[in-house]
Amino acid sequence: EWSSPAFQQVSGVTQTCATKTVGWDNVAYFCYPFTLEMFFTQGDESEDSLPQWPVLYFEVLSLDFWQRYRVEGYGSLVLPVSPGLHMLTIPTWRPVELGTVAELRRFFIGGSPELEDITYARIPSTFKGERLSRFGFRTETTGSVTFRLYCLQQSRAFLETSALRQRMQSVLDRLGGFSQQSSVYNVLEAFQKARRRMQEARESLPRDLIGTSVSTV
16 A cells, blocks of 8 residues: 655665774675655555555675675665654575585675565565465574664644644743643643543534533523
């Protein structure tokens, strides 16, 4: 139920970056900026149906002086649900072959086992069963990739709530004091909810019952 504009690219390749030694690790600062815009259209509005958030898959490759490349790791991350700044460090792994010959081939010739479908790093796109078994698939941990994500969300469902919060916040700003703001805001919000419930209950009552109760009072 997610879509993106037709002109938008949903995959890309970073530049080649030389590594530097930081402590005991070899670190590459790619600083590769990318933007992604996704639209969610809710089909089933039942409370039990929760949307599946988009997943970002990535693959790390190394290139040596002789232009030999090697797969250094695969990974995936689920885009954050909440807006704002997020720093996520995702560990990576790569497939390995048994035996010394495979490692010698990787070291001297280059090349290594690769995934035909990168979604296998999490849940394959072709998987239709209930249980996913990776028995016999050998891997080893290789490192990690850090992402700095700035997330922004827009929704029509936020309009009424955001407008109410802005009106209350303007009143709270004049009062001053963070503790007073939080307590007064909670009281105002509870009052608004109680008022809406009272209006809904009053509208649901029959007209004759409302007239009788008013005359009795």
